[in-house]
Amino acid sequence: MNDGICDCCDGSDEFQSNACKNTCDEARETTMQDFEKQRKELAQAVDKRDEYSIKGKRAIQQAKKDIDDKRAKIQKIKLKLKKLDKKQQAIETKNIEKLQEEIKQISGLPIFDTNSANNIDFGKDSEFFVLYGQTFDFNYTE
Numbered sequence: 502m503n504d505g506i507c508d509c510c511d512g513s514d515e516f517q518s519n520a521c522k523n524t525c526d527e528a529r530e531t532t533m534q535d536f537e538k539q540r541k542e543l544a545q546a547v548d549k550r551d552e553y554s555i556k557g558k559r560a561i562q563q564a565k566k567d568i569d570d571k572r573a574k575i576q577k578i579k580l581k582l583k584k585l586d587k588k589q590q591a592i593e594t595k596n597i598e599k600l601q602e603e604i605k606q607i608s609g610l611p612i613f614d615t616n617s618a619n620n621i622d623f624g625k626d627s628e629f630f631v632l633y634g635q636t637f638d639f640n641y642t643e
Contacts, residue, residue: 510524
């Protein structure tokens, strides 16, 4: 106090010399302007954060929708594939039956039917399975 150095904005610390003038209004105005600038910057930052938050939530919703759509498409494709597999099996079965019938007509020999052989026990290693339905001519002479 009364040291010739203005420590207070209103000059009250130098009351004997009146060497300091009152700058409190200017200091307050500068401080208020700084606070206002900071408030605006903060408000802009909050607005930007909210904007990004909304965009992020929309992006997540869209991604979930896309995933659900893709899962539905995959399910449809699986169903189509299953139907096509059944059609292919039916076509192959018809073709096999047709070929077997043609072979039977041409050769006059019975056709080996794997379906009827499925329930027959051919032994430990099923080594005789390949011979099922086959006939052999055996001429034994002494």
